[in-house]
Amino acid sequence: MTRILLFNPNTSREVTDLLVEAASPALWSGSTLIPVTAPRGIPYIATRAEAAIASGIVLETLAEHEGDFDVAIIAAFGDPGLGGARELMSVPVIGLAEAAMLSACMLGQRFSIVSFSRALGPWFRECVAMHGLLDRLASIRLLDGAFASLATVQDEKEDLLVDLARSAIEHDGADVIILAGAPLAGLAGRVRDRIPVPVVESVVAAVKQAELLVALNTKKPSAGSFRRPDPKPSIGLSAALERSLLASHSPISPRL
Template sequence: MRLLVVNPNTSASVTGLIAAEARRAASPGTEIDAVTAAFGMAYIETRLESVIGGYAAVCAAAEHYERHDGVIVAAFGDPGLGGMRELFDVPVTGMTEAALASACLLGQRFSIVAISRRIKAWYRECVQGYGLETRLASIRSLEQPLANIATVQDDHAERLVALCEQTVVEDGADVVIIAGAPLAGLARSVRGRIPVPVVDGVSSAVRHLESLVALDPGAAQTGSFARPPAKPNQGLPPRLAAMLAAGRP
């Protein structure tokens, strides 16, 4: 099995964190290829940035999807996920969707720990979009500006652990989701320090996608996730334009 992991952000160092955790989580024999968006934001905090990241992710996936059995959107909030499901025949999942699914299998109420205050409103809307707002205990975040997106785990490790503990003690969380690509792998390293299950979006996405590929459910030929109809367009990257014009890949 070969999986493509797409970072919708432009931070190659964060792609390295994502790829390392994806490979740790993958089953023996699963190959992981990770790619970074060619344009856009260093990291995503807002609705507008998620729109930019979604387009960047679709473009990157279109360039690299061949010879892969599934695709992962490796940014919390899953920018571009729905569009990729329309575009590709292979299964596609995202960090948020997979983390929420894992959390719901581990407890009744979950909390999310994030990297910035600004990101919280968008994350809440993402949870609502998946129909799980009644199971959300809280969203807590770092408050101070980030000096370096690639070193958030090292720079703020103790504060992140404290936030996880607060969601359990003060908010009643049964499960904690540590959110965001820059925090990939942190759940693995702090698991023994948090008194409830801790979920990582990258590892969840890898394991859920492996299951989807193994199930071999087929692709949508009709319905809301069928390929968009061919129509005139301009300014699109050549590979994406060709896929939209040619029918299913």
């Protein structure tokens, strides 16, 4: 049994439900999802400041659940807290954006990111840069204007998002489209026949890569940029996160 923690760092439970609904059919028979929604924070992370707030909540939540999962997915497209989580956790951690972009790179030369809010643009571009994929990015195309709710934005904006994807293909040279953002989970499957290039479903890409990393049966590095940090005391943090920060580095043996 592979236990996959699917952590939505947004506080919107409706979005968590969308993620689970989109990911569940893709699971191997020996895998199970453990969905968790952020207990506090922002309903939908869209800016650098909101991502910075979410990063601490990501670390706290993963520390609180440590030992209950074999691999974790940070299910927000900008991957808040991903680097820190990989340092602290003894098991693999997957970022939604990284999984989608790496999958897109295996399907074409250049990908475009399409989403529903212009506010996401700077954060998304910095996320692409963080993962070293700017040379593979054709464009980031975003809708402008209000929407009724996160739970229904993909239904409300479906036709506009398809048009935006087609524009990215025609004008930006995109070989692959990523419909980005947790509230768009499940939309790729509905619209793939209306878009003439591959469309990546981010949460499915993350789940399948999570299963792959568990199957590879690797260990926690004792050297390199993602080794566990040296123990350090703290003040005012959650008990779980404090324990994680104080833990001595000890490589975890592969699962048998």
